Structures are given as C-alpha cells and as structure tokens.
Amino acid sequence: MKKTLCLIAMLATPLVAETPMSAAEFDSYTQGKTLYFGTNGYRYGVEEYLPDRRVRWSFLDGQCKDGFWYEDAGQICFVYEDNPSPQCWSFFDRGGNLGAIFETGGDLTELYEIEGNGEMICLGPEVGV
Amino acid sequence: MFLLRDCGLMAKSLVTKGRVMLRFCVATSLPVFFLTLAGLQGGLWCVVALLYLTVFTFVMDRLAYGAVAKRKSDGEFPVGEELAVFLGLAHLGLIVVAIYAIGGDSGLSFWERLVCFAAYGLFFGQVSNANAHELIHKQARWPRRLGKAVYISLLFGHHASAHPKVHHLWAASAMDPNSPAPRQSFYQFWPRAWIGSFRKGLQAESELRARSSRNFSPWSHPYVAYILGGALVVTMAAIWFGFSGVLALIFLTGYAQMQLLVSDYVQHYGLRRTRGADGKLEPVGPGHSWNAPQFYTSALMLNAPRHSDHHMHPLRTYPALELDPSQMPYLPRSLPVMGALALWPRMWRRVMDPKVAALRTSTN
Numbered sequence A: 001m002k003k004t005l006c007l008i009a010m011l012a013t014p015l016v017a018e019t020p021m022s023a024a025e026f027d028s029y030t031q032g033k034t035l036y037f038g039t040n041g042y043r044y045g046v047e048e049y050l051p052d053r054r055v056r057w058s059f060l061d062g063q064c065k066d067g068f069w070y071e072d073a074g075q076i077c078f079v080y081e082d083n084p085s086p087q088c089w090s091f092f093d094r095g096g097n098l099g100a101i102f103e104t105g106g107d108l109t110e111l112y113e114i115e116g117n118g119e120m121i122c123l124g125p126e127v128g129v
Numbered sequence B: 001m002f003l004l005r006d007c008g009l010m011a012k013s014l015v016t017k018g019r020v021m022l023r024f025c026v027a028t029s030l031p032v033f034f035l036t037l038a039g040l041q042g043g044l045w046c047v048v049a050l051l052y053l054t055v056f057t058f059v060m061d062r063l064a065y066g067a068v069a070k071r072k073s074d075g076e077f078p079v080g081e082e083l084a085v086f087l088g089l090a091h092l093g094l095i096v097v098a099i100y101a102i103g104g105d106s107g108l109s110f111w112e113r114l115v116c117f118a119a120y121g122l123f124f125g126q127v128s129n130a131n132a133h134e135l136i137h138k139q140a141r142w143p144r145r146l147g148k149a150v151y152i153s154l155l156f157g158h159h160a161s162a163h164p165k166v167h168h169l170w171a172a173s174a175m176d177p178n179s180p181a182p183r184q185s186f187y188q189f190w191p192r193a194w195i196g197s198f199r200k201g202l203q204a205e206s207e208l209r210a211r212s213s214r215n216f217s218p219w220s221h222p223y224v225a226y227i228l229g230g231a232l233v234v235t236m237a238a239i240w241f242g243f244s245g246v247l248a249l250i251f252l253t254g255y256a257q258m259q260l261l262v263s264d265y266v267q268h269y270g271l272r273r274t275r276g277a278d279g280k281l282e283p284v285g286p287g288h289s290w291n292a293p294q295f296y297t298s299a300l301m302l303n304a305p306r307h308s309d310h311h312m313h314p315l316r317t318y319p320a321l322e323l324d325p326s327q328m329p330y331l332p333r334s335l336p337v338m339g340a341l342a343l344w345p346r347m348w349r350r351v352m353d354p355k356v357a358a359l360r361t362s363t364n
Helices: A002-016 A023-030 B002-011 B017-041 B043-063 B081-103 B110-136 B141-153 B159-170 B186-211 B222-268 B295-300 B307-312 B335-341 B345-363
Strands: A034-039 A042-050 A054-058 A064-072 A075-080 A083-093 A098-104 A107-114
Touching (some): A023 A064, A023 A083, A034 A098, A054 A075, A107 B186, B017 B043, B017 B110, B043 B110, B081 B110, B081 B222, B110 B141, B110 B159, B110 B295, B141 B159, B159 B186, B159 B222, B186 B222, B186 B345, B222 B335, B335 B345
Antiparallel strands (some): A034 A107, A042 A054, A054 A064, A064 A075, A075 A083, A083 A098, A098 A107
C-alpha cells in the first residue's frame, strides 16, 4: 500500500511542480529581447536583456535600473544597481511564454509574460532639487 | 525619526516633496498624537480624537473642496514610505494602548471606554487599514511584513494574501468575494467577503507554492503566520488585560474589519467587468471602481478613495494616485460618509442604484 502511494505521489509531482529553466535555456530564450511581465491581472514591469547577461529593469514608472544575472542552485539570480542583495527566481517556459516565481521569506510573487506596448521609458536622473 | 525626516522635508523648500507630503503627514499624525495621549491621560483625548476623525474631517472636506494633490514642479511624486512605516509601527503600539484603555485596568469610566472604542476603532478602520494596504503592495520585504503584521493584529491577516492575489486579479467580477454582487446589501456582502477572501486567498497561496519548483516547509505558508499570529495576539490580550481585554480586542478588530469590508463594498458596488467573446475578462479600467475626490479624507486615508487608479496601477505609491472625473465614476459624498450610508441598505440603493444605471446606459 505504501509503495503504491509513493509511486502515485512520484508520478503526480511533475504535474504540479514544473522544471525550471537552466541558465542556458534562459539565456537563449531572452537574448536580445525586451519582455513585459504582469502579475495578478496587472502590468508589473519590463526587462531588457542585453549581451553578457546584463539587464535593465523598469516597473513601468519611467525609472530604469541596470543589473546582471547569474545562475545559482537552479535559479536565475539578479543583482541590480540599487540593491546588493541578489533576487533569485525560477523561470518556466510555458509553451513559448515565460513565467517566473520569486520567493522572499515565504512570500511568493508570480510573474507571467504579457504583450508589450512600447512602455519602456527610462527618464534620466532627477536634475536640480 | 522617520516622521520628522519625511515631514521635515518640507522645511527644505516649499517646492520639494514636502509640500505634497504635508497633507498626509498632518492628517494622519494628528490622530496618532491624540490617541497616544488618550492612553496616558484618559478619556478626554478620545473625545478629541473622535471629534477629529468625524466632525473636523468632514468640515475640512467641505472647506478644501476642489483642492487635489499636485505634482512637484519637476513632475516627480514623493514615495511617502517613511510615513507609511511610521504609521504601521504606530499602529502596533496604539492597538496595545487601545486594548488597555478600553478593556484593561485603565481606570476609565464606561462612557470614556465607549468613546475610546469609537475613536480607536475609527482610526484603525480608516488610517491603519489604508496604510497597511499601502504597505502590503510594496516591493521591499520589511514594509510588506509590517503591513502583514498590522492586518494580523487586526485578526485579519488573510487579507494580506487575498487582497493582492484574489481581489486585484478578479475585481469587479463574480470571481471576487470582495466585489459586491448587483444590488447586494452590505449585510449580505460582508460574510461572503470575509469567508470567501479567506478561502480564495488560501487557495491562491497554496497553488502558487505548488507551482514553484522549490520545496517549502509547511510552516512557511503565509496562512500559518496569519492564524498563529492572530492566536498570539488574542493570547497576549488575555494575559495582559484579562477577559475584558480579549472582549475589547474582538470588538475593536471587528469594527476595524467591518470598515475595511464596507470600503470594498462601496468602492465596487454595481460595477462589473464584461467578458469578451473569448471568455476573457476585460482588463481593469477607470470605470471599475468608485472614487471620491474630497481633500481631507483622501489625506487621512492616504488617497485610498482614488481607487480606480490604484486598480489600474497597483504599484503606484499613494501620493501619485490620480483622479479623472471624465472617466472614473465619483461617489456623491466622501468615502467615510458613503460607508456609513451603506449600513442603511434602503437609502443606499436609493442613492446608488440610479447612478449605477446611469453608468450602464452611458457605456452602452
């Protein structure tokens, strides 16, 4: 009985948990692209994927930040210029559509790729006051 | 410290962030001040706080009619995070003071305790709720945790999950427990909203964890913190202030929760997103929330009455939220006044159903 349950559980697991993309898969998917992301029904942000694993992110608010990514323990970790702590995500290829899950202290955020509309505006730094 | 820095920005120059933040700082800090004094000095300060949160706020709304938040000259908005963190921390202190004043050995008379119940309850319901809502939308970890702590202290922790993961996803549709069904009264709405948001939030979090490839300890499920945290709050009330303390906590948090639920009710009553031919819901637009432009109540509630823009841009910080009367429906009175009206379903429908019908004909 135990063996049967174990077997069923093992078979069922891939149905729930997808396999995250490796660094190579992520690199080839994103190379040279600008991807827009949404979450929970609203537009969340946009990321431009530059050569040499460099990126530029914006929360669609006119501000952009530069960063880079690397692989760590099966996750893709990003370090941006405004924060030395890496932010690590699991990326999934859902039939040509990128998905990502981010965990910070048990609080999960899930992003999915959405259609872009040319919103990646990067205004310069604040001048004057 | 935080407060002085954020509000102190106005000392630098009148055209910097300070001028925009001043209204939020003043409106929200005054009741914190009164209610802190109430805990130390007794019932009279509760009267002051109550008058401030009701009469004064109402009068100020009328006097400052037409004034709206302005951008600085260079088009930038302040982020307002220091004030939000200050209010979150102040809340955690004030709820202890409130339970002490109302249910503990504070020496207050019955009438003083009653006035304090109303004053603290209105503050938690209008300011703490609005502020915690702001905090849970933040990207940074610690402000978000502070927001969750505020909701947990109000025995409403699940709202921290259900609000972003259920309400924002399904707002103004039948799938959202926190959007009222057509012509539903508040009394029919609130139990479904409370239980529905609890269950759907739990489901959303569990499914999200299952989709991730990581192995999570069951103890890291957010609902564990909500439930155990709530139990801890009740236990602490019992230990420090006894049975009357627990009663005070239940009533006070119930009152605060009701105000949050009436806010959801008022802000989405009668508004529905349509489904396209492909079965997909239309994206959230300006017409899917009710808004209120009144100056002082907007300052008090950190622009929570600018609800359409918040749904369209949930990451936008509160000083930057916008109003557009040509596209966004307006309530006939301020949000707190409409919240009170919602408690009287017959009058509520008499006021609001014609407005809902008018919107429908104008879109068709």
